[in-house]
Every structure is written in C-alpha cells, then in structure tokens.
Amino acid sequence: MLAQINSLxxxxxxxxxGAAGQFVRGSGGSVNTLTLGDARAIETLPGVAHVAPMVRSSVLVTYRNKTWTSSVQGTTPDIVSISSLQLAQGRFFNDAEVKSLAPVAVLGQTVYENLFPYGGDAVGSRIRLRGETFRVxxxxxxLGASSGGQDRDxxxxxxxTTAQIRLMGVSDQSVQLLQVQVAGKDQMAAVQSDISTLLRKxxxxxPKxxxxxxIRNIAQVQSTAESVTGLLTVFLAGVAAISLLVGGIGVMNIMLVSVTERTREIGVRMAVGASRQDILRQFLLEAVxxxxxxxxxxxxxxxxxxxxxxxxxxxxxxxxxxSVLLAVGFSLAIGIFFGYYPARRAAGLNPAEALGYE
Known part of the structure; x- marks a missing residue:
C-alpha cells in the first residue's frame, strides 16, 4: 500500500x-470550479514544476473487430513526469497537439493487449472512441494494479482539450482534477498556500x-498511511507474540508429559552412565x-x-x-526457552527413584 502511495x-x-466533502458530478464537478485557465495560472507560481489537468470518463474503444471498455483520461504531457510514465512504443502527445485538439491517443498496456492480442506495433493504428477516430x-x-486492486493499465x-470538446462536450474548459508537482518537498506548504490564494482570487x-x-497534500496522505500501517504492524506483532507464547506453552507441556512418561527410561540411562548434562541435552534437543x-x-x-x-x-x-530465516530463528528460540525447564526437570531426577517409578 505504501509503495503505491509513494509512487505518486x-x-x-x-x-x-468543490469544497472539501462536497459531492461533485459531471466533467468538472457540480459547480465546475476548476478550469484549464486555472491550470495555466498555477504553472506560473514559483516552486511549481508541472501541472496536469485531467478529465476522465468510461469509453468503448474499438479497433477493427475488437472492442474494449476502458477509462479515457484527457490530460497534458506533464502527466508523464508527474506519474513517471514509461513508453513501450511510440511517443506521448505534445503541447501542440493539445492546443490543436488533435485526435491522438496513448494506450495503456491492458487496452493494447486486448485490442492487439497478437502484439505488434500499434503506433499509427486508428481506433474509435465514442464514434470519433483517433490515431494511436x-x-x-x-504500471500494474493500484493499492485498491484497480488496473492502472x-x-x-x-x-x-480533445477529450473536453470531442468526447465529453464540455464548452467551459472545466476539469475534474489538477495534479501539481512541486519542485521540492520543502516548498510544499508555500506552494499549497499560493495555489489557494491564486484560486480564491x-x-x-x-473573505468570508x-x-x-x-487541495490534498500527498505527503500528508503518506504520513497518515504510514501511521496506520505502523499501528497495524504493532497489532500484528502482538498477535504473533501471543501465538508464540501459546505455542511455547504447548511445547513445554508436551515435554513435561514426555518426561513423566519416560521417567524409568531416564533412570536406566543414568544407571548405565549417562550424565545429567546428557539428559538435559537430549530433552532440549527434542524440544527444539x-x-x-x-x-x-x-x-x-x-x-x-x-x-x-x-x-x-x-x-x-x-x-x-x-522471513523464512526469521521464522526458523524464533522457532529455535521458543524450543530452547520453553524446553529448558522440562529438560532441567528430567536431568534433576534421582536415578534410584526414576528406576522405581511406576
């Protein structure tokens, strides 16, 4: 989970x-409060490295006789740097194509595999999105699955701009999301404050x-997630500790029963020359x-x-x-710790009494 969050x-x-907690719908929210103009204005703020506006919707993708229902995301080339996207074929669209509303598309790996099941070069192919022809x-x-199991490919x-006009019919340039990458972690608070001031203006x-x-700060999300996973780690460690304790008590009880059942055997071994250390090592080894x-x-x-x-x-x-070696190490420690008392008890038996034990 942390790896998926950190990848952002x-x-x-x-x-x-919309205000925090407000329900939003449509291409840009219930009141369409964010626009491409806001994105361009944020780009001019000091400390801002990249800004990627985004609109998204479900769409039926068609290529020849193949169809696939996927998510279409309208954005700008800045998303490549923000999301660390890597290309397997071709290139990403450029700023000129954004300005000209060019019908071009970049496919995620899952979409590519379903439209081109036999592989090959998809660059230059023509696909259709909601009746519109796009060039790949x-x-x-x-990219793999997200922490929630969603396929990011x-x-x-x-x-x-192409998504707004050609696919969603948005005329006011409204967007659903602005992703802002800050140049440095130490500038996060200042840039967040500047963005808030700029958008309010x-x-x-x-004033009222x-x-x-x-605005959501991914660093704060990371901090919260780390706190939650830290608590889960402590909780699971507690469960594991109780399990080890119960298991150790079980080992000790079994060994105590074994000592009782084999009292005469212990007496015979001592009578033929076995030392108390030999008996101790024998039962300790059995516990381990x-x-x-x-x-x-x-x-x-x-x-x-x-x-x-x-x-x-x-x-x-x-x-x-x-993890395997750690498990083996704990098992050895449990065997030695909880097996020592039964082994010590066996080694401390009186040979004469042990031989006469019924």
Missing part, C-alpha cells in the same frame, strides 16, 4: 473542484466565502526439533497462503528468505 510522489498536490501515437509500459490518454471569493476547491517441525509446517502454510492471497487479491505477496 511525495511532492504532489491534488486540487479538486504511443503505448505505455505496464486499463486507460487511454488523449489531449485534455481567480474565482472571486470574498469558503473555498470552492480543495518439535519446534522446528512446527516451523516447517508453518512456513509451508505461509507460502501457500501468500500465493493464494496474491492470486485472489491481485497484490504482490512475496515470501522473502529473511
């Missing part, structure tokens, strides 16, 4: 139309009027082997469970060598 960049601001100029490398990028909001936009047997089945179950979870949830759930 810690120096990213997201500007949405590039194909993106795979199931997208078609087109110039924002552009939207002619009075609430913002008709809201018992723990390692449980460790083996636990690791096997964990690996199988991780693979099933990865297949069902669509998330990567690799089992590292360090």
């Amino acid at each position: 960049g810690s120096n990213l601001l997201m500007v949405f139309p 100029v590039g194909v993106l490398q795979s 199931d997208v078609v990028y087109v110039p924002v 552009r939207h002619r909001l009075g 009027q609430a913002n008709d936009f809201n 082997l018992l723990s390692l047997a449980g460790c083996f089945f636990g690791i096997l179950t964990g690996i199988i469970g991780a693979k099933i979870f990865a297949a069902l949830a669509g998330w990567a759930a690799p089992v590292s060598l360090f």
Whole structure:
C-alpha cells in the first residue's frame, strides 16, 4: 500500500473542484470550479514544476473487430513526469497537439493487449472512441494494479482539450482534477498556500466565502498511511507474540508429559552412565526439533497462503528468505526457552527413584 502511495510522489498536490466533502458530478464537478485557465495560472507560481489537468470518463474503444471498455483520461504531457510514465512504443502527445485538439491517443498496456492480442506495433493504428477516430501515437509500459486492486493499465490518454470538446462536450474548459508537482518537498506548504490564494482570487471569493476547491497534500496522505500501517504492524506483532507464547506453552507441556512418561527410561540411562548434562541435552534437543517441525509446517502454510492471497487479491505477496530465516530463528528460540525447564526437570531426577517409578 505504501509503495503505491509513494509512487505518486511525495511532492504532489491534488486540487479538486468543490469544497472539501462536497459531492461533485459531471466533467468538472457540480459547480465546475476548476478550469484549464486555472491550470495555466498555477504553472506560473514559483516552486511549481508541472501541472496536469485531467478529465476522465468510461469509453468503448474499438479497433477493427475488437472492442474494449476502458477509462479515457484527457490530460497534458506533464502527466508523464508527474506519474513517471514509461513508453513501450511510440511517443506521448505534445503541447501542440493539445492546443490543436488533435485526435491522438496513448494506450495503456491492458487496452493494447486486448485490442492487439497478437502484439505488434500499434503506433499509427486508428481506433474509435465514442464514434470519433483517433490515431494511436504511443503505448505505455505496464504500471500494474493500484493499492485498491484497480488496473492502472486499463486507460487511454488523449489531449485534455480533445477529450473536453470531442468526447465529453464540455464548452467551459472545466476539469475534474489538477495534479501539481512541486519542485521540492520543502516548498510544499508555500506552494499549497499560493495555489489557494491564486484560486480564491481567480474565482472571486470574498473573505468570508469558503473555498470552492480543495487541495490534498500527498505527503500528508503518506504520513497518515504510514501511521496506520505502523499501528497495524504493532497489532500484528502482538498477535504473533501471543501465538508464540501459546505455542511455547504447548511445547513445554508436551515435554513435561514426555518426561513423566519416560521417567524409568531416564533412570536406566543414568544407571548405565549417562550424565545429567546428557539428559538435559537430549530433552532440549527434542524440544527444539518439535519446534522446528512446527516451523516447517508453518512456513509451508505461509507460502501457500501468500500465493493464494496474491492470486485472489491481485497484490504482490512475496515470501522473502529473511522471513523464512526469521521464522526458523524464533522457532529455535521458543524450543530452547520453553524446553529448558522440562529438560532441567528430567536431568534433576534421582536415578534410584526414576528406576522405581511406576
């Protein structure tokens, strides 16, 4: 989850139309409070590296006899730097094509694989979006699934102006989102304040009027997510500690029963020359082997469970060598710690009493 959030960049601001918590609908929100003009104005602020306005909608993509329902996102070339997009084929559209409302498109990997199942070069091909013909100029490398399991490759990028006029019929240049990349982390607060001041001025909001936009700081989202995952880590560690304690008590009880059942055997061994240290080592070794047997089945179950979870949830759930070694180390420690008392008890038996035990 943290990796997906961090992939957005810690120096990213997201500007949405409407006040915080306000329901928005349509291409630019219920009151269409953000426009391309706002994006161009924000670009001039000091500390702003890139601004990518965005409109999006679901669309049926057609290529020859192949069709695929995907998400079309109208934006600008700045999205390449903001989202760290990599091209597998061709190029991304440029500023000139944004200004001229050019019908060009860049395909995500999922869209490409469904429209071009046999592979090959898609650049130059003609696809149709809502009855409009678009020329494919590039194909993106795979980005994988988001933290929520959403396929980030199931997208078609087109110039924002083309999407507004040709696909969505937007005449007021309204947008659904502005992604603002700040030059440095230390400038985040200043740029966020500057954007708020600029938009209030552009939207002619009075001193007592609430913002008709809201700004989300990805760095704050990261901080919150890290706090939540930190608490989850502590919680899971607590559950694991209780499990280890219960398991250790189980090992100790089994070994105590074993000592009781084998009292005569212990007496015989002592009578033929076994020292107390030999008895201690024997039972301690048995406790460790018992723990390692449980460790083996636990690791096997964990690996199988991780693979099933990865297949069902669509998330990567690799089992590292360090995790396996850590499990083995804890099992050894549990075996030694909880097996020492039964082993010490066995080694402390009186040989004569042990031989006469019934």
